Each structure stands twice: as structure tokens, then as C-alpha cells.
Amino acid sequence: MKYYYDPQNRLPYKKRLRNRCIAIAIFVAACALIGSCIFKSGEKATKPTGFVVNGNDPTATSKEWIKDTLRVDSSIIDSLKEAHRAIKVRDTLTESAAKSLFFGEAKASMEAATEAAPKEIDSASADTAAKSIPENDPVDSVxxxxxxxxxxxxxxxxxxxxxxxxxxxxxxxxxxxxxxxxxxxxxxxxxxxxxxxxxxxxxxxxxxxxxxxxxxxxxxxxxxxxxxxxxxxxxxxxxxxxxxxxxxxxxxxxxxxxxxxxxxxxxxxxxxxxxxxxxxxxxxxxxxxxxxxxxxxxxxxxxxxxxxxxxxxxxxxxxxxxxxxxxxxxxxxxxxxxxxxxxxxxxxxxxxxxxxxxxxxxxxxxxxxxxxxxxxxxxxxxxxxxxxxxxxxxxxxxxxxxxxxxxxxxxxxxxxxxxxxxxxxxxxxxxxxxxxxxxxxxxxxxxxxxxxxxxxxxxxxxxxxxxxxxxxxxxxxx
Known part of the structure; x- marks a missing residue:
């Protein structure tokens, strides 16, 4: 029995790499959102009964938690977008560098999310992105x-x-x-x-x-x-x-x-x-x-x-x-x-x-x-x-x-x-x-x-x- 190869049209390598990185970014952001929800839920459960925030409004705690969560996750998404822009600008990045760049961003952002410190997230993400880009070997064209x-x-x-x-x-x-x-x-x-x-x-x-x-x-x-x-x-x-x-x-x-x-x-x-x-x-x-x-x-x-x-x-x-x-x-x-x-x-x-x-x-x-x-x-x-x-x-x-x-x-x-x-x-x-x-x-x-x-x-x-x-x-x- 003979099998015949029917090749399919594929996107260029750079576009496929970009799409993979975007998918990874979305996945990491979703995981961070779920993690934040679990973290905040646990934090709320440990508070004593009758705990009041913003006067006597019983829903203030949930409102503040939602605002904090959105603020943290927006910083994660922003940092991932910055990493994506860095990859689009630097054509000389290798696939391994692109992967390390995105995983480095995600790791720094998730660690900062658990501490609920949005400003620290941005700085940690920038440092990680800078360190994850490898220096190219000097080209000797002789x-x-x-x-x-x-x-x-x-x-x-x-x-x-x-x-x-x-x-x-x-x-x-x-x-x-x-x-x-x-x-x-x-x-x-x-x-x-x-x-x-x-x-x-x-x-x-x-x-x-x-x-x-x-x-x-x-x-x-x-x-x-x-x-x-x-x-x-x-x-x-x-x-x-x-x-x-x-x-x-x-x-x-x-x-x-x-x-x-x-x-x-x-x-x-x-x-x-x-x-x-x-x-x-x-x-x-x-x-x-x-x-x-x-x-x-x-x-x-x-x-x-x-x-x-x-x-x-x-x-x-x-x-x-x-x-x-x-x-x-x-x-x-x-x-x-x-x-x-x-x-x-x-x-x-x-x-x-x-x-x-x-x-x-x-x-x-x-x-x-x-x-x-x-x-x-x-x-x-x-x-x-x-x-x-x-x-x-x-x-x-x-x-x-x-x-x-x-x-x-x-x-x-x-x-x-x-x-x-x-x-x-x-x-x-x-x-x-x-x-x-x-x-x-x-x-x-x-x-x-x-x-x-x-x-x-x-x-x-x-x-x-x-x-x-x-x-x-x-x-x-x-």
C-alpha cells in the first residue's frame, strides 16, 4: 500500500513563532488571573466575621478585590505586550531567546502578582526581558x-x-x-x-x-x-x-x-x-x-x-x-x-x-x-x-x-x-x-x-x- 505525501501550505517561520508566543502569553495571563482569584479568595476567608471596608458597605471588600485583581493582571498583560513588541523589533532573536523572553516575563509578573505590587511588576518584567535577550556573537566577515x-x-x-x-x-x-x-x-x-x-x-x-x-x-x-x-x-x-x-x-x-x-x-x-x-x-x-x-x-x-x-x-x-x-x-x-x-x-x-x-x-x-x-x-x-x-x-x-x-x-x-x-x-x-x-x-x-x-x-x-x-x-x- 503506497502513501502519497500531500504537502500543506504553512505560514512563514517568524509568523508561526509569533503566534506561538502570543498563545503562551494568553495562557500565562489566564493562569495568573486564576491564581489571583484563588489567592484573594483565601485572603478573604481568613478575615474575621463582621470585617468592614469603606464604612458599612458589605460589598466593598469584593469591589476592592476585583479592582486589585484587574490592576495586577493588566500589568501582566502590559509586560507581555512589551515582550512581544521586543521580539517583533529584534529580528535577530533566536527561537530560544524568544521563548526565554516570554517565560521570563511571565515568571516575573506572576511573582509580583502574588505580592500585589503593580509597580514592582513593571520593573521586574523590564529587568527580566533585558537579561533574557542573549548577546549575539560578534560577526567576523573576513x-x-x-x-x-x-x-x-x-x-x-x-x-x-x-x-x-x-x-x-x-x-x-x-x-x-x-x-x-x-x-x-x-x-x-x-x-x-x-x-x-x-x-x-x-x-x-x-x-x-x-x-x-x-x-x-x-x-x-x-x-x-x-x-x-x-x-x-x-x-x-x-x-x-x-x-x-x-x-x-x-x-x-x-x-x-x-x-x-x-x-x-x-x-x-x-x-x-x-x-x-x-x-x-x-x-x-x-x-x-x-x-x-x-x-x-x-x-x-x-x-x-x-x-x-x-x-x-x-x-x-x-x-x-x-x-x-x-x-x-x-x-x-x-x-x-x-x-x-x-x-x-x-x-x-x-x-x-x-x-x-x-x-x-x-x-x-x-x-x-x-x-x-x-x-x-x-x-x-x-x-x-x-x-x-x-x-x-x-x-x-x-x-x-x-x-x-x-x-x-x-x-x-x-x-x-x-x-x-x-x-x-x-x-x-x-x-x-x-x-x-x-x-x-x-x-x-x-x-x-x-x-x-x-x-x-x-x-x-x-x-x-x-x-x-x-x-x-x-x-x-x-
Missing amino acids: HIKAQKDVFLAEKIDNMLRRFRPMHSAILVVEPKSNEIIAWGETKDYKVQNSPDYFVKGSFPAASLAKTITIAAAMESNRYSLNSPIPDRGAHHTLYKNQLRVPENYSGPTIELQDAYAKSANPPLAIIGMNTGAKRLREAARNLGYNMNFPGGIPGRSVYNPPDSGYGLAEASCGFTEATTLTPLLAAAQVRSILMKQPLEIPWAKDVPGYAPKSRIALDVGKFSENTYYGLRQAMIRSVTNGTARKHISTRNMARKNFNALNIGGKTGSLDGQDPYGRYEWFMGFAQSKDDPSKSIIVVIMQVHDLQGYRSQPACQVAAMIMNYWAHQTLWPKK
């Missing part, structure tokens, strides 16, 4: 101006400052020339001036290693994109009983291209075990693993599957930290698949020490035309029917741009140690349907705090970059 596509580089820099990933590397490559046209990087939430993560070889490849498995499977001529693979259990797990397939298996199956697109661990592990470690190593060699590159740029990416057993299954589906990958090599792999050419490391003039200064031919083999075609189609399947489908869509891209592009990619996620956190990958491409010479390669690697804040998903960031590039390239201003 590394931005040095990049080939300055406008795209500035866009990436703004996104990093807005989304604030703990660690990240963003790489954009022009496939035809294989030149790096824009990049960005963060460490400990701060934007960096040099992309040293590009060449670092300690990042777990996660499910990006599945590219090796289907390449080896198609090179063996035993599998095609539509080959049925036993599909046992959950896709994100890898238990030994999921790998024990009976000889006369008649259970559910999944096509090879869908197993790759949906990043299904057990089916890819079964494929790898049937293909064999030798073919996997040969395919990995063509994709640049276990190689020492000229000048050590990039660092060595490791892929060493055992000859048999559960370790072979782990390596086949990327369910191990032992398989590592550099962002620079990931971009080279996508370019090799898109251009149907042997592997070549992307180069750039403006990042000495982190990328080659010119094109360098590598001593690696080439896949068959059928394998290159299959890899490309499997990556496109990841966007149309797989793990990248949700974010690389009209939710984050203009419909005109999305419909004008062939977009493919592969996602991956796994815990790692250097640096410590949850690794999230996306490597992929966007290519014009009308003019295939217009295309880009996007690689994003993010590391999230396991116990804390997570930035926007890598697929969403990739979609925004592709959308910006398409606006500038496919529809040039007249």
Missing part, C-alpha cells in the same frame, strides 16, 4: 568574503547563528568544477573562521555507510533497486534474531531502494552479509575509505568490516562507531555518484590546510554505469519516500524551486565520542530538471547535546540552503 559565493556563505553564517548547533560543519560544492563555493562551522555553539571539521576523521559515518553496501550489492550483479529483501522487525534496531532468515522465508519484504531510503538496518545488514566483506571493502575503496590522501587532506576515513558474524552486519548498515567519515569525503562521494566519475576530493583556494588548492586525481576505481544510476536513484528515493521526505519538501522550500529540482540524499544519526554527542548527517545534491549542469552538493554534519538543546534537523538546513541557491541560480533577476 571568512565570509573570502569564499567564492559570498551571498550563500553569508546565508549559511546567519543560519548557524540563528539555529546555534553545538558542533556543525556545512559544506556546499559545485559538482562540475568540484570547487567548494560556501561553508560554515560551529564549535561549542560559536561560529568558526576556519573549517577544520572538514578533514577530521573521528566522526561516525552512521547510516551514510549504507551507500557502500548497496554499491557493493549492485556491483555484484545479484541485486537491483527492486530486489526484495526480508524486512524483519523495527528499522532502527539490529538484533541477531532479525538477521536469522529461514530458507523458505515468506514474511514481509522491502525493496533495496526503499531499505536504503528508509535507512532500514536489518535489510541492509542482510544484504551486506550476503554480499561479503571482500566486495564491501572494494566498494569502500572506490568511495575513498581507508585511504591516505595527499597532504593528509582530508584525514583517513575508516571502514574495516570483519569477514563474518554480527560485526559484518553492523558495518553493513553503519550501526557502529568504528566506521568513520570526514565531511570532505562525503561531498566527494556525492559528486562521484552525481557525475558518474571516479572519486575526487573537493578543492578551494580560500581554505589552505583544510582542502586541496587544486584538483587532484586519485588512484581509485570506478563503478559501473548501472551502479552509479542505482545509487543516484536510491538517494532520490530518500527524499521522495524516505527519511528526508519530511523536511526536504515544500515545508521548507518554495514550491516553484522544489518542483524544478531533482533532489537526492542520505541521512544518518549515531552517538559518537569525539566530540561527544548525537551525530546527525545529511549528504545530498540538488539538480535542475531543465538544465542538469546547474546543480550543487550539500553536506551537513551536526553534533547535538544528548541532554540539552537540539538545533534544526540537518535535512531542514539542507532544504533551506538548496532553496536559497535555487532562487539565485534558477531564476536570475532580469
Whole structure:
């Protein structure tokens, strides 16, 4: 049974954030009103019988209480309105800053309400609002101006400052020339001036290693994109009983291209075990693993599957930290698949020490035309029917741009140690349907705090970059 995605029109991000903040403000004001009622009711109940306010008027107590309550709650609403105006004026505020601003206002206002001191509410709210707005990191535009596509580089820099990933590397490559046209990087939430993560070889490849498995499977001529693979259990797990397939298996199956697109661990592990470690190593060699590159740029990416057993299954589906990958090599792999050419490391003039200064031919083999075609189609399947489908869509891209592009990619996620956190990958491409010479390669690697804040998903960031590039390239201003 097939499911078809019917995207819905959504409001822009800023408007959605504003509406959420307004809803939070209304909710907090309502809670404060209820709290004031309870507080005042309790206070009135503790007064002795026959207590008289304003002469002998028995209703004076309730009137004064209503006036005090309205006065306190109006100050709460006023302070929340001030916070909302501050958010509308400061476009550079991040979502976290907006949330802290509103929650800070609400907390200060509610504390003051319990003390029934309207003047103190206004001052406390103003102090809280001022403290909750984080200071932006100073922007050093030197590394931005040095990049080939300055406008795209500035866009990436703004996104990093807005989304604030703990660690990240963003790489954009022009496939035809294989030149790096824009990049960005963060460490400990701060934007960096040099992309040293590009060449670092300690990042777990996660499910990006599945590219090796289907390449080896198609090179063996035993599998095609539509080959049925036993599909046992959950896709994100890898238990030994999921790998024990009976000889006369008649259970559910999944096509090879869908197993790759949906990043299904057990089916890819079964494929790898049937293909064999030798073919996997040969395919990995063509994709640049276990190689020492000229000048050590990039660092060595490791892929060493055992000859048999559960370790072979782990390596086949990327369910191990032992398989590592550099962002620079990931971009080279996508370019090799898109251009149907042997592997070549992307180069750039403006990042000495982190990328080659010119094109360098590598001593690696080439896949068959059928394998290159299959890899490309499997990556496109990841966007149309797989793990990248949700974010690389009209939710984050203009419909005109999305419909004008062939977009493919592969996602991956796994815990790692250097640096410590949850690794999230996306490597992929966007290519014009009308003019295939217009295309880009996007690689994003993010590391999230396991116990804390997570930035926007890598697929969403990739979609925004592709959308910006398409606006500038496919529809040039007249």
C-alpha cells in the first residue's frame, strides 16, 4: 500500500513563532488571573466575621478585590505586550531567546502578582526581558568574503547563528568544477573562521555507510533497486534474531531502494552479509575509505568490516562507531555518484590546510554505469519516500524551486565520542530538471547535546540552503 505525501501550505517561520508566543502569553495571563482569584479568595476567608471596608458597605471588600485583581493582571498583560513588541523589533532573536523572553516575563509578573505590587511588576518584567535577550556573537566577515559565493556563505553564517548547533560543519560544492563555493562551522555553539571539521576523521559515518553496501550489492550483479529483501522487525534496531532468515522465508519484504531510503538496518545488514566483506571493502575503496590522501587532506576515513558474524552486519548498515567519515569525503562521494566519475576530493583556494588548492586525481576505481544510476536513484528515493521526505519538501522550500529540482540524499544519526554527542548527517545534491549542469552538493554534519538543546534537523538546513541557491541560480533577476 503506497502513501502519497500531500504537502500543506504553512505560514512563514517568524509568523508561526509569533503566534506561538502570543498563545503562551494568553495562557500565562489566564493562569495568573486564576491564581489571583484563588489567592484573594483565601485572603478573604481568613478575615474575621463582621470585617468592614469603606464604612458599612458589605460589598466593598469584593469591589476592592476585583479592582486589585484587574490592576495586577493588566500589568501582566502590559509586560507581555512589551515582550512581544521586543521580539517583533529584534529580528535577530533566536527561537530560544524568544521563548526565554516570554517565560521570563511571565515568571516575573506572576511573582509580583502574588505580592500585589503593580509597580514592582513593571520593573521586574523590564529587568527580566533585558537579561533574557542573549548577546549575539560578534560577526567576523573576513571568512565570509573570502569564499567564492559570498551571498550563500553569508546565508549559511546567519543560519548557524540563528539555529546555534553545538558542533556543525556545512559544506556546499559545485559538482562540475568540484570547487567548494560556501561553508560554515560551529564549535561549542560559536561560529568558526576556519573549517577544520572538514578533514577530521573521528566522526561516525552512521547510516551514510549504507551507500557502500548497496554499491557493493549492485556491483555484484545479484541485486537491483527492486530486489526484495526480508524486512524483519523495527528499522532502527539490529538484533541477531532479525538477521536469522529461514530458507523458505515468506514474511514481509522491502525493496533495496526503499531499505536504503528508509535507512532500514536489518535489510541492509542482510544484504551486506550476503554480499561479503571482500566486495564491501572494494566498494569502500572506490568511495575513498581507508585511504591516505595527499597532504593528509582530508584525514583517513575508516571502514574495516570483519569477514563474518554480527560485526559484518553492523558495518553493513553503519550501526557502529568504528566506521568513520570526514565531511570532505562525503561531498566527494556525492559528486562521484552525481557525475558518474571516479572519486575526487573537493578543492578551494580560500581554505589552505583544510582542502586541496587544486584538483587532484586519485588512484581509485570506478563503478559501473548501472551502479552509479542505482545509487543516484536510491538517494532520490530518500527524499521522495524516505527519511528526508519530511523536511526536504515544500515545508521548507518554495514550491516553484522544489518542483524544478531533482533532489537526492542520505541521512544518518549515531552517538559518537569525539566530540561527544548525537551525530546527525545529511549528504545530498540538488539538480535542475531543465538544465542538469546547474546543480550543487550539500553536506551537513551536526553534533547535538544528548541532554540539552537540539538545533534544526540537518535535512531542514539542507532544504533551506538548496532553496536559497535555487532562487539565485534558477531564476536570475532580469
